[in-house]
Amino acid sequence: MSTPMYNIPGANPVSPSAQAPEPSAPASTARTVAQVLQESRIDEVLDELERDLVGLAPVKQRIRDIAALLVIDKLRMNLGLQAENPSLHMSFTGNPGTGKTTVAMRMAEILFRLGYVRKGHLVAVTRDDLVGQYIGHTAPKTKEILKKAMGGVLFIDEAYYLYRPDNERDYGQEAIEILLQVMENQRNDLVVILAGYKDRMDTFFQSNPGMSSRIAHHLDFPDYSVDELGRIAQMMLAKQHYRFDDGVADVFTQYLKRRVQMPHFANARSVRNALDRARLRQASRLFADRERELTAEDLTTLTAADILASRVFQESSV
Numbered sequence: 001m002s003t004p005m006y007n008i009p010g011a012n013p014v015s016p017s018a019q020a021p022e023p024s025a026p027a028s029t030a031r032t033v034a035q036v037l038q039e040s041r042i043d044e045v046l047d048e049l050e051r052d053l054v055g056l057a058p059v060k061q062r063i064r065d066i067a068a069l070l071v072i073d074k075l076r077m078n079l080g081l082q083a084e085n086p087s088l089h090m091s092f093t094g095n096p097g098t099g100k101t102t103v104a105m106r107m108a109e110i111l112f113r114l115g116y117v118r119k120g121h122l123v124a125v126t127r128d129d130l131v132g133q134y135i136g137h138t139a140p141k142t143k144e145i146l147k148k149a150m151g152g153v154l155f156i157d158e159a160y161y162l163y164r165p166d167n168e169r170d171y172g173q174e175a176i177e178i179l180l181q182v183m184e185n186q187r188n189d190l191v192v193i194l195a196g197y198k199d200r201m202d203t204f205f206q207s208n209p210g211m212s213s214r215i216a217h218h219l220d221f222p223d224y225s226v227d228e229l230g231r232i233a234q235m236m237l238a239k240q241h242y243r244f245d246d247g248v249a250d251v252f253t254q255y256l257k258r259r260v261q262m263p264h265f266a267n268a269r270s271v272r273n274a275l276d277r278a279r280l281r282q283a284s285r286l287f288a289d290r291e292r293e294l295t296a297e298d299l300t301t302l303t304a305a306d307i308l309a310s311r312v313f314q315e316s317s318v
Contacts, residue, residue, distance in 0.1 A: 028078050028115075036071045040113040049106045053099050054235070055228040062219050063107065070114050085188045087216040088116060091205075093198035094221025097267030100195045101155065103219075108153040111191060118189065119151035127161040130175040138171040142178045150189050159194035160204035176208060183214045224267050226256045233271050237302070242279065245303045258312050274310065281306040 030036045037043055046067060049060060066088075073086055088111065092100040105122050112120025129145055132138040146154065156162070164170040183192050194201065194211075198220060205212035224232065230253055237243055244252065255274065259265060282302055286294060 028074065030075065030078055033071055033075070036074050036114075040071075040115075042067055042071075042110050042113050045106055045109050045113065049103070052235075053102060054231045055224055056099055056103075056221065059099070059103060059219055059221055062217070063103065063110075066107075066217060067110055067114075070110070070116060074114055085116075087187060087214065088191045089183055089187070089215050090191070090193045090217040090219065091201060091215045092193055092195040092219050092221060093201045095197065095223055095267060097269030097271075098221035098223065099268065100221055101157075103221075104153060104155045104193050104195075107193070108191075111153065116188075117152050117191060121149075121152040122155055123149040123152065124155040124157060126157050127172065127175075130156075130179075131162065131170075131172050133171075135171075138174045139178060142175045146178070146182055146190070150186075153191045153193060155193045155195065158196045158200075160196050160200040163204055163207055165207065176211065180210050180214065183211075226253060226260065229256050229260075229267070229271050232268050233275060236272060236275055240279075242275075242300050242302060245301050248302060248304050248307060251304045251307045255307055255310060255312055262312065262315070274312075275302075277310065278302050278306045281309050 028036070028039065030039055046064060049063060053060070069086070090107070092104065094100060101122075101124060104124075108117070108120050108122045111117045123145065125145055130138070130142045132141050162172040162176055164172055179192065182190060192214075194204075194215065196204075205215070230249065233252060234244075234249070252274075256271075259270060259274070264270075279302070285303075285306065286292075286298060
């Protein structure tokens with residue numbers, strides 16, 4: 001029995017042998033890297049990536065390498081040398097809170113500015129958005145998500161949950177089959193990024209060789225060091241117009257050293273949660289002194305007590 005073809009409305013299908021435009025009608029007149037950079041302004045996105053994300057040196061370098069490849073491919077296309085659209089589907093592996101979604105958003109913008117996608121938006125989903133609970137439910141759900149993502153980037157978090165070999169009645173395989181066809185036949189209108197823990201993603205690819213063969217770029221996101229997490233905390237505080245009191249940064253470092261050893265640590269996500277709880281303690285502390293006239297410094301400063309009251313210090317001492 002032949003495999004059904006899935007066509008997504010509004011998408012631009014392409015066959016593996018699709019040819020680039022003829023040399024007489026190039027998409028751009030750029031002939032140098034500088035001209036492509038000037039037209040696309042992707043340097044702005046790369047600078048934002050460097051400025052807004054702490055650490056992740058290997059990831060940032062890989063993004064720059066991919067951007068360089070796309071710029072050179074753009075020049076090749078302008079001279080009629082490009083034989084087919086490059087495969088841009090990616091895999092982002094790493095623990096929670098390591099910046100995978102943020103990098104995916106920047107990647108979508110780079111692809112849009114260079115003309116590899118029409119819109120440059122990012123649609124982030126999980127298994128529940130793609131897989132139905134009964135017969136005939138999965139295909140419409142998956143195609144609806146793909147329709148929303150067309151012209152941009154589809155980011156599938158914890159992608160390995162799509163495949164559940166222990167459940168023969170699971171409908172995840174149907175979603176995978178639709179994805180595989182769209183990733184191949186409409187790759188000039190959609191980039192798919194699969195994300196999740198590295199070991200589970202490795203198992204997923206081993207079980208789905210068709211999916212693995214369509215992934216051109218694998219990026220591994222390392223955990224942040226304690227020093228990097230401290231810098232992330234300072235950036236988060238500054239964006240919300242808060243600051244640590246004198247000496248509190250050292251107290252927060254001690255908090256981080258304990259927290260990274262505890263279960264369910266999620267890198268930058270855990271830092272954000274810790275700061276949110278510190279702000280709650282600060283608010284309760286200020287709220288209790290109802291007659292005091294509060295200054296801007298009072299309202300923007302987190303003290304050592306706001307950090308030391310965390311259960312992390314109590315549990316580590318026990």
